[in-house]
Amino acid sequence: MAQATHRIDVPVSVDQSKCIDGCTLCVDVCPLDSLAIDPETNKAYMHVDECWYCGPCAARCPVDAVTVNIPYLLR
């Protein structure tokens, strides 16, 4: 799978200022394992540029840090 090189352009963006250090809810629910925890910040980010736009990552985030940027034609 293609690695995500630009973290702001990927389908799922994580607001690092809101993301809880140590929480793994979004990572756990992603069916594609597209999210991961950055070992340096201990916060979630999208490390693989693959997404089904299914949404549990955003729905489960307790602090609304996760946004799924659904393409216009899929809305």
Added chain:
Amino acid sequence: MSTGAAPSARIVSLLELADEDPTREELEQYLGDPAPEVRRTALSVLSDTAEDWAEASPVFAVALTDEDPAVRYAATKLVRELSEVLVPGPEFDAALRCAAAHGDAVVRLEAIDALWRHRLTTVDELLDLFADPDVAVRCEIVLGFVSLDALDALARAAHDPEPAVRLAVARGLGSVGDPRGVTTLIELATDPEYLVRAGALSAMAQTGCSDDAAHIAVSALGEEAWEVRQGAANALSAAAPDEHGTTVLVRALGDRNLDVRKAAVKALGAWLPGRPDVRPALESALSDVDATCELMPG
């Protein structure tokens, strides 16, 4: 547990607990946490780890009336998602009834949805709730009427001032499929809103189309809105074949809208056993520019 720690720290400790199959008692402190994000996460954890659903079910129903909107909406999603596993009981039922009277329309809608899906409600109770000012809630109540095959209640709901509710009634009567629903469908087939007329006519395909209804459907095949013409052709598929109906349906095979043509093909296909004379017209549909119109049965 000290609630003096930041909510994020309590969420992390809750998630650590989640890996150890926590009991309801262990989750209780998080479900009652002062921070809404912790309560919301606790609901999520409970949905993933619960084993005794009779014990867990009331928790989700009670959370529907949480003071925080984010927790309430998380609860509404879980109550719907977990519908198959939630176990009704006195506490669960009471919490749903409390939520059905909540000030938040989203909560009322989900509570009413859960009440009828779990077969916890009656026609009389739904009729009382039908005074709700929110259109989506009233549409949900119509689904409740449908679940109870409540034809009389649906007939009353057919007079709702909102077209969306009347359309839900039309579709609901189709789902019930009871021929006695045609009386209400005939009323809705002359509704001022064209989508309601279309829905009512299409529903007649499932309830059966009486002679009176067929008369309206034949007229409706000349309407401007293609949705109505399609509904009329659908209705005629369930009507007794007659000369005039055949003429208008054969004409509809040349309609400018492909969905109308397809519905006409299906209707004439249903009439074919009783009226073999429609076969040449159906065969002509085999050369229709749209492949889905080439559905000639028999």
